Amino acid sequence: MAIAIFLTFVAAVLGLSFYFAAKTKSASGYFAAGGQIHWGVNGIAFAGDYLSAASFLGICGMIATAGYDGFLYSIGYLAGWIVALFVVAEPMKRLGKYTFTDALDAKFNSRGIKLFAAISTLVVSVFYLIPQMVGAGVLVEPLLGIPHYAGVIMVGAIVITIVATAGMTSTTYVQFIKGAMLVVFSLIVTVAVLVRGLSTEPDQGGRVPFYKYATLEAKEVKGALVVNDYKVLTSVPAKAETYVKLEKGGVQTWWLRSDKDGKIALKETQYEVKKADGSKLVNGLPASKDNVLRQNGGLEAIKGKTGPEAATGKVGPFEFLSILSDPETRINTWKIVKLSDGEDKVVVYAPSVKPGNKMMRPGLKFKTEGTPIQKLDFLSLMLALFLGTAALPHILIRYYTVPSPACARKSTIVAIAAIGFFYVLTMYMGLGAVINAALNPVTDNMSAPLLARTFGTFLFAVISAIAFATVLGTVSGLIIAASGAVAHDLMDRYLQLGHTEKQKVRAGKIAAFVVGIIAILLGILFQGMNVSFLVGLAFAVAASANLPSIIMILFWKKTTAKGIAASIVTGMVSAIGLIMFSPSMYDKFGLNPATAPVPLDNPGIISIPLSFLVLVAVSLLTQKKEASAA
Amino acid sequence: MLHEPASQSGPDASADYKMRIGVWMFLLYAAIYAAFVAINLLKPLWMEKTVFLGLNLAVVFGFGLIVFALIEALIYNHMCGTHEADNKGGE
Structure with missing residues (x-):
C-alpha cells in the first residue's frame, strides 16, 4: 500500500x-x-x-x-x-x-x-x-x-x-x-x-513487542571481570567509559560498564561489527533483512513511575509536554561509540538515559x-x-x-x-x-x-x-x-x-x-x-x-x-x-x-x-x- | 526585454509608512528573540522552571515566539491595509 x-x-x-x-x-x-x-x-x-x-x-x-x-x-x-x-x-x-x-x-x-x-x-x-x-x-x-x-x-x-x-x-x-x-x-x-x-512499555500499538534491555551484575575477582553465565572476552575503553565483550552460547555481545556505589552493572547495547573479511554482524548475528538494529527510544520512567501503572492514557497537549519536562521522567536515548576490536570495527549504540528537565530545555546538543x-x-x-x-x-x-x-x-x-x-x-x-x-x-x-x-x-x-x-x-x-x-x-x-x-x-x-x-x-x-x-x-x-x-x-x-x-x-x-x-x-x-x-x-x-x-x-x-x- | 516586475503595480503612497512600522515591529520582535537567546546563554537553568500550566519557560517562550510572530504579522497587515485604504480614499 x-x-x-x-x-x-x-x-x-x-x-x-x-x-x-x-x-x-x-x-x-x-x-x-x-x-x-x-x-x-x-x-x-x-x-x-x-x-x-x-x-x-x-x-x-x-x-x-x-x-x-x-x-x-x-x-x-x-x-x-x-x-x-x-x-x-x-x-x-x-x-x-x-x-x-x-x-x-x-x-x-x-x-x-x-x-x-x-x-x-x-x-x-x-x-x-x-x-x-x-x-x-x-x-x-x-x-x-x-x-x-x-x-x-x-x-x-x-x-x-x-x-x-x-x-x-x-x-x-x-x-x-x-x-x-x-x-x-x-x-x-x-x-x-x-x-x-505515554507508557514505559511502548509496543507501537501492539505492532512491535516491547523490548526491555537487560542489565547484568558483574564483579571483579583478582582484577578480572566476572559475569555469571557469560565468558568475559575483552574490555575496551572509549570516551571515558568501558565497553565489555561477553560470550554466551557462541554469540558475542557488547555491554556498557557502569560503576556505581561499589557495584558493577553491565548494560545491554546494540552494535554492528564489520569484520576484516567484509562480513557484517548485527547484535552478534549475521546482518540480514530480518536481523537489523532494533528501533530505539522509549521512556524508562514517567514522573518516577514505571510499568503498567505509569501509563497515562490519553493526554492533552500541555499535559504531554509537562510530563516530559518532569525531572522524574526519564527518556531513553543512546550514544554512538566507535571501537576497534582487533581487526574488527565495532559501532556500539549504547543507552543514555536523560531526565525530562534536561531533555526539555536547550543544552543537550x-x-x-x-x-x-x-x-x-x-x-x-x-x-x-x-x-x-x-x-x-x-x-x-x-x-x-x-x-x-x-x-x-x-x-x-x-x-x-x-x-x-x-x-x-x-x-x-x-x-x-x-x-x-x-x-x-x-x-x-x-x-x-x-x-x-x-x-x-x-x-x-x-x-x-x-x-x-x-x-x-x-x-x-x-x-x-x-x-x-x-x-x-x-x-x-x-x-x-x-x-x-x-x-x-x-x-x-x-x-x-x-x-x-x-x-x-x-x-x-x-x-x-x-x-x-x-x-x-x-x-x-x-x-x-x-x-x-x-x-x-x-x-x-x-x-x-x-x-x-x-x-x-x-x-x-x-x-x-x-x-x-x-x-x-x-x-x-x-x-x-x-x-x-x-x-x-x-x-x-x-x-x-x-x-x-x-x-x-x-x-x-x-x-x-x-x-x-x- | 525591459527590466520591470513580472506583473505591474502602481505607485504605493503607503510605502514609507509601511516601511516605518515594519522596522519598529521587526525591532520589537528582534529584542524578544534576543532575550530568549540571552537567557539560554546566561541563565540556562531558568529554562527548566515551570511557569505556566505545568510547562517550563523553554516551552512557553519558544511557543510564545511563534505565536507572537503571527500576532505581530496580523497587526501589521491590519495597519498596512487601513493605511492603503485611506490613501486610496483620498486619491
Missing part, C-alpha cells in the same frame, strides 16, 4: 507539471508564474517551499534525539519570517522582476552585482539542495527498498521533470498541495500521539552551559537562522509570483500562520517518535515517518509520500531559483545574449537540468549527515552573502554597487571558508575535529558582520567614483 500511495502521488505531481507545461510559453510564465498566483495559494506554497526535508525530517529527528535543541531550529526558522515580512517582502516585490538579483540591481544596473548575486544564488541553492537530496535518499530507502543513491537519483529525475516542463507554475501548485498536506497530516499524527499517551566558544556557536546558529530566511533566493523569487506588493505581504502572513503551526507540531512529532521507541539508531532523519508507522501502514505511506513531496517541493523551488540565476541573471542580463522569450525558457530548462544533476551527485556524497544541520549551514551562507546587501540597499542611501558586490563575495567566501575548516566538516572529511582551525560549526557570527562591514567600507570608498560616473 505504501508503494501504491507513493506512486499515485508522484504520478499526480508529474501530471500537473505536464498540464501546466502546455501553458508556459514566456519567460515571465516560466520564472514567475506570470505574476498571477493568488496570495492565499502563494502563502501555502511558501510553506510548501520552506518546510523542507530539514523541517520535517531533520527537526523531528533532532527533537527525538536531542530534545528541545531540535526545537530551536523551529523557533529560528519561523523567526526569520519576521525579517521577511517586515523588512523584505514589499520592497523586494516592488524592485524585482524574476530573481533577487533584479531587486539588488534595480537601482544600479551593475554588471558586478548581476554576476556575484547570481553566483551567490547558485551557491546558496546548491548548499540547500544537499540536505534535501540526502533526505530523499534516506526516505526512499526503507519505503521502496532501494539503495540511498537510487532514491537520490529518482528524486532528481522527478524534480528535473517538474521544473523543466512548466517552471514556476507547476512548482507553485506542487508546493501548495504539499504544504497543505504536510500541515494537515502532521496534525493527524500529533493527535494520534496525544490519544495514545548546543552546549549553552559549556565553554565560551560553545556559547558563541549557539549564538551564531540563532543569528543565522533569524537572518537567513529573508536571504534565501528560492524564497525571495516567490514574491514575484503574486500581482502586487500587498499580495506579497498577505502571502507572507499566510506562510507565517501555516509554518508556525507546523513548527509547533514538530515538538509533538519529535517527542512522539522517541517515547514510542520508533527511532532508527543509525539515522535520526527518519523519525517522523517511523513514528507514523507505529499508527499503521496507511499513515506511514501517506506521511512518507508527503515527506517525499516535501523534498520535491523544496528542490523544485531551489532548482528554479538556480535556473533563474543562470538563464536570467547571467545569460540574459550579465552576458546580454539577447535571447528571445523562447530561448530564455529553453536556457532556463537546460540550467535546471544541469543543477539537478549536480544536486544528485552531492546528495549521494553527503549521505548520513543530519539534514537540519546542513540546512543551518545554508542559512548561514545566505544570511552572510545576501542579507547585508538587501538590508543596506533599503536603508542606507550611500550604498554603492561596488559595496554590494564586495559584500556578497565577502559573505559567501567567509561563510563557506569557515564551514570548510569547522569541526563538523573535519569530522566529515575523516580528520580529527579537535584539530579544526575554526572552533565554530556555525559561521554566521563572524561572516554576517564582516559582510556588513565590507559593504559599508567599500561603499564609503567608492562614493565619489560612482557619483561622478552617474
Whole structure:
C-alpha cells in the first residue's frame, strides 16, 4: 500500500507539471508564474517551499534525539519570517522582476552585482539542495527498498521533470498541495500521539513487542571481570567509559560498564561489527533483512513511575509536554561509540538515559552551559537562522509570483500562520517518535515517518509520500531559483545574449537540468549527515552573502554597487571558508575535529558582520567614483 | 526585454509608512528573540522552571515566539491595509 500511495502521488505531481507545461510559453510564465498566483495559494506554497526535508525530517529527528535543541531550529526558522515580512517582502516585490538579483540591481544596473548575486544564488541553492537530496535518499530507502543513491537519483529525475516542463507554475501548485498536506497530516499524527499517551512499555500499538534491555551484575575477582553465565572476552575503553565483550552460547555481545556505589552493572547495547573479511554482524548475528538494529527510544520512567501503572492514557497537549519536562521522567536515548576490536570495527549504540528537565530545555546538543566558544556557536546558529530566511533566493523569487506588493505581504502572513503551526507540531512529532521507541539508531532523519508507522501502514505511506513531496517541493523551488540565476541573471542580463522569450525558457530548462544533476551527485556524497544541520549551514551562507546587501540597499542611501558586490563575495567566501575548516566538516572529511582551525560549526557570527562591514567600507570608498560616473 | 516586475503595480503612497512600522515591529520582535537567546546563554537553568500550566519557560517562550510572530504579522497587515485604504480614499 505504501508503494501504491507513493506512486499515485508522484504520478499526480508529474501530471500537473505536464498540464501546466502546455501553458508556459514566456519567460515571465516560466520564472514567475506570470505574476498571477493568488496570495492565499502563494502563502501555502511558501510553506510548501520552506518546510523542507530539514523541517520535517531533520527537526523531528533532532527533537527525538536531542530534545528541545531540535526545537530551536523551529523557533529560528519561523523567526526569520519576521525579517521577511517586515523588512523584505514589499520592497523586494516592488524592485524585482524574476530573481533577487533584479531587486539588488534595480537601482544600479551593475554588471558586478548581476554576476556575484547570481553566483551567490547558485551557491546558496546548491548548499540547500544537499540536505534535501540526502533526505530523499534516506526516505526512499526503507519505503521502496532501494539503495540511498537510487532514491537520490529518482528524486532528481522527478524534480528535473517538474521544473523543466512548466517552471514556476507547476512548482507553485506542487508546493501548495504539499504544504497543505504536510500541515494537515502532521496534525493527524500529533493527535494520534496525544490519544495514545505515554507508557514505559511502548509496543507501537501492539505492532512491535516491547523490548526491555537487560542489565547484568558483574564483579571483579583478582582484577578480572566476572559475569555469571557469560565468558568475559575483552574490555575496551572509549570516551571515558568501558565497553565489555561477553560470550554466551557462541554469540558475542557488547555491554556498557557502569560503576556505581561499589557495584558493577553491565548494560545491554546494540552494535554492528564489520569484520576484516567484509562480513557484517548485527547484535552478534549475521546482518540480514530480518536481523537489523532494533528501533530505539522509549521512556524508562514517567514522573518516577514505571510499568503498567505509569501509563497515562490519553493526554492533552500541555499535559504531554509537562510530563516530559518532569525531572522524574526519564527518556531513553543512546550514544554512538566507535571501537576497534582487533581487526574488527565495532559501532556500539549504547543507552543514555536523560531526565525530562534536561531533555526539555536547550543544552543537550548546543552546549549553552559549556565553554565560551560553545556559547558563541549557539549564538551564531540563532543569528543565522533569524537572518537567513529573508536571504534565501528560492524564497525571495516567490514574491514575484503574486500581482502586487500587498499580495506579497498577505502571502507572507499566510506562510507565517501555516509554518508556525507546523513548527509547533514538530515538538509533538519529535517527542512522539522517541517515547514510542520508533527511532532508527543509525539515522535520526527518519523519525517522523517511523513514528507514523507505529499508527499503521496507511499513515506511514501517506506521511512518507508527503515527506517525499516535501523534498520535491523544496528542490523544485531551489532548482528554479538556480535556473533563474543562470538563464536570467547571467545569460540574459550579465552576458546580454539577447535571447528571445523562447530561448530564455529553453536556457532556463537546460540550467535546471544541469543543477539537478549536480544536486544528485552531492546528495549521494553527503549521505548520513543530519539534514537540519546542513540546512543551518545554508542559512548561514545566505544570511552572510545576501542579507547585508538587501538590508543596506533599503536603508542606507550611500550604498554603492561596488559595496554590494564586495559584500556578497565577502559573505559567501567567509561563510563557506569557515564551514570548510569547522569541526563538523573535519569530522566529515575523516580528520580529527579537535584539530579544526575554526572552533565554530556555525559561521554566521563572524561572516554576517564582516559582510556588513565590507559593504559599508567599500561603499564609503567608492562614493565619489560612482557619483561622478552617474 | 525591459527590466520591470513580472506583473505591474502602481505607485504605493503607503510605502514609507509601511516601511516605518515594519522596522519598529521587526525591532520589537528582534529584542524578544534576543532575550530568549540571552537567557539560554546566561541563565540556562531558568529554562527548566515551570511557569505556566505545568510547562517550563523553554516551552512557553519558544511557543510564545511563534505565536507572537503571527500576532505581530496580523497587526501589521491590519495597519498596512487601513493605511492603503485611506490613501486610496483620498486619491
